[in-house]
Amino acid sequence: MAQQTTIAWTDSTFNGWIGCTAISPGCDNCYAAAMMDTRLHRAKWGPGEPRVRTSKANWEQMRRWERNYARFEQEHGRARRVFCFSQADVFDNESPIGWFVDFMELCRTTPHLIKQLLTKRIGNVVRRLQEALEHVAEQLVATTQLGAEKALQTDWQALRDWLIAWLAGRAPSHIWIGATVVNQVEADRDIPKLLRVPAALIFLSLEPLLASVDVSRWLRPRTTGRDDGREGVQAPEWSQATRVVDWVIVGGESGRKARPMDPLAVAGLRRQCEEARTPMFFKQWGGRTADAGGCLLDGIELKQWPLASI
Ligand code: SF4
Numbered sequence: 510m511a512q513q514t515t516i517a518w519t520d521s522t523f524n525g526w527i528g529c530t531a532i533s534p535g536c537d538n539c540y541a542a543a544m545m546d547t548r549l550h551r552a553k554w555g556p557g558e559p560r561v562r563t564s565k566a567n568w569e570q571m572r573r574w575e576r577n578y579a580r581f582e583q584e585h586g587r588a589r590r591v592f593c594f595s596q597a598d599v600f601d602n603e604s605p606i607g608w609f610v611d612f613m614e615l616c617r618t619t620p621h622l623i624k625q626l627l628t629k630r631i632g633n634v635v636r637r638l639q640e641a642l643e644h645v646a647e648q649l650v651a652t653t654q655l656g657a658e659k660a661l662q663t664d665w666q667a668l669r670d671w672l673i674a675w676l677a678g679r680a681p682s683h684i685w686i687g688a689t690v691v692n693q694v695e696a697d698r699d700i701p702k703l704l705r706v707p708a709a710l711i712f713l714s715l716e717p718l719l720a721s722v723d724v725s726r727w728l729r730p731r732t733t734g735r736d737d738g739r740e741g742v743q744a745p746e747w748s749q750a751t752r753v754v755d756w757v758i759v760g761g762e763s764g765r766k767a768r769p770m771d772p773l774a775v776a777g778l779r780r781q782c783e784e785a786r787t788p789m790f791f792k793q794w795g796g797r798t799a800d801a802g803g804c805l806l807d808g809i810e811l812k813q814w815p816l817a818s819i
Pocket of ligand 1: 527529530531532533535536539540541542567595596598627
């Protein structure tokens, strides 16, 4: 967790736990895994490897930001954005459900902070929320039996109501959910799932961008046809016909083994975003270090933000 971060599209980062399993070509040079191998040695990556929960003090930091939200908003004219889980995947189903529930409670009780939840497991979102709800229901019964003093630590009733409302379509306005895709195969597979996710704001991260990707069909409203997230989608609960990706982040890879990003692929995404009037945030070209290639696109810094309020 960091008060300040070098990730340009957020203000602060928070990790409730550390550790993950690579599941995409975008994970090949995972910087968090590399950091554990070379310096931090706090968690091992891979299936079956236990995730490591971060300290109580680390979790408390988010509450401090919440207590000080008014000062931040006065200084910046907007709410603090917190990128949650830069060293793990929040919807990783190998992490204990109890930790995820604790994180949900932290989110519920810090409504003045925008949580940016970015995942490579977008298909897990609803299932994880449902599992959290089941876990909370069990805890509610258990703590009722234990007595009021223990029950006070988490407001299980309030958390249950909050999760029920979320799953029923009343998503919290301070939680943004994004999917990372790095090539066309992942875009075709995951963006339709992103459109169905219950979230007040949905975004797409193409970082590291490994190939040209056409996302244009998901940046514009669709009106009729099949329910596959492509042209002409039929609108189920959270994939309304008018639903589009609200924000696009593009970035190149950084690190010792960074794979170069094709400028034509970047130009293509910029054109698609401009045509659809979708805000695009160009993070960096990448290279050996995060700022090796700079972040200028045709001589300007393209750092656009979605229209959002909480
Ligand atoms: S999902 Fe993210 S944290 Fe997990 S291995 Fe891939 S890049 Fe690393």
